[in-house]
Amino acid sequence: MRVINGRVWKVGDSISTDLLSPGAYAYAPLEVRRQHVLETVHPRFAREARPGDVLVAGRNFGCGSSRESAPENLKALGIAAVVAESFARIFLRNAIAIGLVAVTCPGIGAIVEEGDPLDLDLEAFSVTNVRTGASLPVHPLSSEMREILEHGGILAVLKALGSRSR
Amino acid sequence: MPAARAASARFMHLHQPNTAGDGLSGPAVPLQDITKDQTERSDGTRFCIMNLHPGGHRLGMTMAEKILARASGRANVRPGEHVTAAVDLALTHDIFAADLFDLLSDSGFTCPWDASKVVVVLDHLVPAPTVVAATVHRRIREHVRRMGIVHFYDAGAGICHQLLPERGHVRPGMLIVGTDSHTTTHGALGAAGTGIGTSEMAYVLATGRLWFRVPETVRFILHGRLRRPVAAKDVVLSIAGRFGADVAQYRAIEFAGPGVAELTVAGRLSVSNMAVEIGAKFGFFPADAKTATYLQARTGAVVAPFGPDPDATYAATHEIDLDALAPQVALPHTVDNVRPVSEVAGIAVDQAFIGSCTNGRLEDLEQAAEILRGRHISTGTRLVVVPASAEILREAERCGVLATLVDAGAIILPPGCGPCFGGHQGLLGPGERCIGTHNRNFQGRMGSPEAEIYLGSPATVAVSALFGRITDPRRVLVA
Numbered sequence: 050m051r052v053i054n055g056r057v058w059k060v061g062d063s064i065s066t067d068l069l070s071p072g073a074y075a076y077a078p079l080e081v082r083r084q085h086v087l088e089t090v091h092p093r094f095a096r097e098a099r100p101g102d103v104l105v106a107g108r109n110f111g112c113g114s115s116r117e118s119a120p121e122n123l124k125a126l127g128i129a130a131v132v133a134e135s136f137a138r139i140f141l142r143n144a145i146a147i148g149l150v151a152v153t154c155p156g157i158g159a160i161v162e163e164g165d166p167l168d169l170d171l172e173a174f175s176v177t178n179v180r181t182g183a184s185l186p187v188h189p190l191s192s193e194m195r196e197i198l199e200h201g202g203i204l205a206v207l208k209a210l211g212s213r214s215r
Numbered sequence: 216m217p218a219a220r221a222a223s224a225r226f227m228h229l230h231q232p233n234t235a236g237d238g239l240s241g242p243a244v245p246l247q248d249i250t251k252d253q254t255e256r257s258d259g260t261r262f263c264i265m266n267l268h269p270g271g272h273r274l275g276m277t278m279a280e281k282i283l284a285r286a287s288g289r290a291n292v293r294p295g296e297h298v299t300a301a302v303d304l305a306l307t308h309d310i311f312a313a314d315l316f317d318l319l320s321d322s323g324f325t326c327p328w329d330a331s332k333v334v335v336v337l338d339h340l341v342p343a344p345t346v347v348a349a350t351v352h353r354r355i356r357e358h359v360r361r362m363g364i365v366h367f368y369d370a371g372a373g374i375c376h377q378l379l380p381e382r383g384h385v386r387p388g389m390l391i392v393g394t395d396s397h398t399t400t401h402g403a404l405g406a407a408g409t410g411i412g413t414s415e416m417a418y419v420l421a422t423g424r425l426w427f428r429v430p431e432t433v434r435f436i437l438h439g440r441l442r443r444p445v446a447a448k449d450v451v452l453s454i455a456g457r458f459g460a461d462v463a464q465y466r467a468i469e470f471a472g473p474g475v476a477e478l479t480v481a482g483r484l485s486v487s488n489m490a491v492e493i494g495a496k497f498g499f500f501p502a503d504a505k506t507a508t509y510l511q512a513r514t515g516a517v518v519a520p521f522g523p524d525p526d527a528t529y530a531a532t533h534e535i536d537l538d539a540l541a542p543q544v545a546l547p548h549t550v551d552n553v554r555p556v557s558e559v560a561g562i563a564v565d566q567a568f569i570g571s572c573t574n575g576r577l578e579d580l581e582q583a584a585e586i587l588r589g590r591h592i593s594t595g596t597r598l599v600v601v602p603a604s605a606e607i608l609r610e611a612e613r614c615g616v617l618a619t620l621v622d623a624g625a626i627i628l629p630p631g632c633g634p635c636f637g638g639h640q641g642l643l644g645p646g647e648r649c650i651g652t653h654n655r656n657f658q659g660r661m662g663s664p665e666a667e668i669y670l671g672s673p674a675t676v677a678v679s680a681l682f683g684r685i686t687d688p689r690r691v692l693v694a
């Protein structure tokens with residue numbers, strides 16, 4: 050597919066969907082919701098994240114609810130990819146479904162610090178810390194996931210079906 | 216746009232399940248065949264005769280494998296394979312339904328693939344606490360009418376994960392997707408229930424199908440029986456504490472062993488509800504005689520037993536001794552931060568909450584009433600009780616449970632999610648502490664991020680309300 054190069058933001062284990070998209074803003078518009086991403090655990094993140102940045106997370110990232118606003122808020126901040134030790138299942142599906150790159154990389158936390166430049170190679174399925182040269186493999190994405198990502202999300206796929214069936 | 220055409224070509228087979236040119240999917244086998252199509256062995260166990268290797272050599276399958284094989288029209292599936300499966304039931308609720316139906320329309324589809332297989336529930340913000348919520352509810356009602364959706368439960372009917380079993384929508388062997396992570400609840404009745412997001416649900420509503428990775432299964436074998444007031448909730452909390460919140464990441468869970476028969480259907484629903492809290496995609500109990508009795512009363516249908524093949528393969532098997540279990544509490548801010556209640560007893564609580572799709576059922580309210588009968592909760596502690604459905608509310612009223620709780624000082628809220636997810640009705644202020652029977656204690660889940668949430672069984676929560684401090688329920692109720 051392609052290589053993503055971005056500056057790293059780092060969070061720990063068990064970042065829940067309540068932290069990524071607090072229930073109190075369930076019906077709030079995206080511009081409001083994205084201002085509150087991770088505000089409890091990393092207040093600078095939503096204010097200072099720049100388009101193209103990469104979020105590096107610990108285990109069980111996105112645990113909790115099925116709210117798609119969790120990956121959507123990250124995408125709205127311009128986050129290019131989430132690289133985590135492991136993901137909660139629904140978050141991973143949702144991220145791919147809305148066209149946000151999310152890859153599993155055991156050991157990632159040990160090779161990057163916040164602010165490091167990171168290369169994520171989605172052809173070779175590897176990450177490299179450009180500052181230190183440390184590199185790790187990431188779990189390959191399934192063909193369905195790649196297909197959906199390549200089209201920018203499952204709704205693009207669906208729209209193509211919808212226009213065909215008309 | 217060539218890219219979009221490529222996508223539609225690739226995903227087109229979802230529209231044409233009978234022309235399985237992709238080699239992935241064939242016609243889905245009707246649901247009844249998976250539960251009827253069973254043969255009894257001489258030892259009394261049953262196996263599913265569909266489950267034959269092309270050469271006639273039978274491969275043992277787990278419950279997840281059987282259901283995904285049946286729903287994707289395959290004789291066998293193995294963990295790690297990807298299949299495109301036909302969905303038997305699609306559930307959505309007021310937080311996502313309006314946007315979901317908009318996405319469906321925007322994608323060029325005017326109605327779901329099968330309007331009779333969709334259930335829409337208004338349960339999260341009911342009755343509407345704000346004008347925005349009221350407006351969203353109106354939009355949902357209009358969509359439901361326009362799309363001809365048959366199964367619609369308006370505000371006050373109850374929580375979706377209670378209504379699905381209670382109103383007879385669930386049968387063993389079904390593949391159920393919901394725009395709610397606790398859709399795993401329906402595994403208690405032998406159905407493969409799992410949560411998905413709104414974009415994927417739009418895809419399901421348009422096509423009736425979705426891709427799935429066949430999960431490995433982790434098995435928990437239950438031995439012995441629970442010693443009251445130890446409850447099903449304590450079983451799942453102790454599993455989360457012992458094995459961690461990601462022990463079943465991307466995996467299915469099956470509960471098995473002699474202890475299963477000891478659990479009530481309500482208890483199983485509590486456990487399967489929280490399967491997602493340890494990462495699980497599905498949280499199964501086998502469908503047994505208790506399941507059949509429950510479902511016969513709800514659906515009028517005779518339900519055959521349904522479970523895994525005895526020679527199915529598991530990623531891991533863990534043994535759980537129910538006899539040795541003590542009441543458990545999850546401490547802030549993760550569900551796997553679990554201790555026996557005795558180790559945290561004495562922590563003061565401002566609010567106690569009995570309700571949610573985990574523990575808002577009649578037996579949960581009865582357990583609380585048994586503790587609070589003739590007593591009053593501690594001054595300075597609020598007790599919020601939310602029956603999970605109108606039927607439960609009515610029953611609790613009929614048998615005197617409601618009056619007992621009101622006399623003890625409880626605030627009774629209308630059937631629905633109540634304060635569970637921090638939307639309304641009993642939110643926590645900064646520095647406040649709540650102990651609840653719900654399923655999540657994440658930071659900021661019930662109001663202020665500076666509040667603390669503890670999770671326990673209905674007995675533990677009721678007795679903690681009584682003393683205003685986290686308390687071991689065995690102090691009041693001895694088995």
Ligand code: SF4
Nearest residue numbers: 397571572632635636
């Ligand atoms: S009761 Fe709580 S966990 Fe259950 S569906 Fe409602 S908000 Fe979600």
